[in-house]
Amino acid sequence: MKTPVTLLLTNDHASEDLIAKILSEIGGVSHLTRAAGEALETICGVKDLNLVIIDFEHGAHGMTLLNAIRTVREGLPVIMITHDDEQHVEALAYANGAAACFPKPVLPAQLAIAVRRLCTPTLEQALA
Numbered sequence: 001m002k003t004p005v006t007l008l009l010t011n012d013h014a015s016e017d018l019i020a021k022i023l024s025e026i027g028g029v030s031h032l033t034r035a036a037g038e039a040l041e042t043i044c045g046v047k048d049l050n051l052v053i054i055d056f057e058h059g060a061h062g063m064t065l066l067n068a069i070r071t072v073r074e075g076l077p078v079i080m081i082t083h084d085d086e087q088h089v090e091a092l093a094y095a096n097g098a099a100a101c102f103p104k105p106v107l108p109a110q111l112a113i114a115v116r117r118l119c120t121p122t123l124e125q126a127l128a
Contacts, residue, residue: 003026003027004026004027004030004050004051004119005030005031005046005048005049005050005051006023006026006027006028006029006030006031006049006050006051006052006053006119007029007030007031007032007033007039007042007043007046007049007051007052007053008020008023008029008031008032008033008052008053008055009033009034009035009036009038009039009052009053009054009055009056009065010032010034010053010054010055010056011034011055012055015055015081015104015106016032016055018106018108018111019053019055019081019111021108022108022111022112022115023053023115025112026115026116026119030046030049031046031049036056036061036064036065039052039054039065040065040068040069040072043069043072043073043076044072044073049073049076050076050077050119051076051077051078051079051115051118051119052069052076052077052078052079053078053079053081053115054066054078054079054080054081055081055104056080056081056082062080062082062093063092063093063096066078066080066093066096066097066098067096067097069097070096070097077099077100077118078097078098078099079098079099079100079101079102079111079114079115079118080093080098080100080101080102081101081102081103081104081106081111082101082102082103082104083103083104089101089103090103099114099118100114100118102114
């Protein structure tokens with residue numbers, strides 16, 4: 001399996017360190033951004049991107065970005081990490097295209113399982 005190309009959008013240095021440590025098992029963070037616009041530019045410009053992790057404040061900005069990602073790169077898996085642990089936020093994240101959604105503080109094992117699941121090629125991809 002080739003090393004996945006990943007994008008991490010975060011402004012939280014503690015989360016950045018945790019996520020980078022988890023991603024180091026599969027090759028690390030390929031692209032790090034601090035703003036939604038910069039993340040969307042990377043998503044549009046990096047064609048071999050395999051995974052996006054958004055560690056974002058709750059609210060409209062994260063959901064708007066998820067919807068934009070789904071519009072420009074349908075099928076690109078996105079993991080959402082949110083400060084808001086209410087169930088409606090998780091439902092909104094999934095409705096806007098998230099492959100996984102976790103409230104903070106995210107458990108490292110939980111995030112690692114999701115990353116491995118989303119970065120492991122399916123049988124169809126392997127045969128293509």
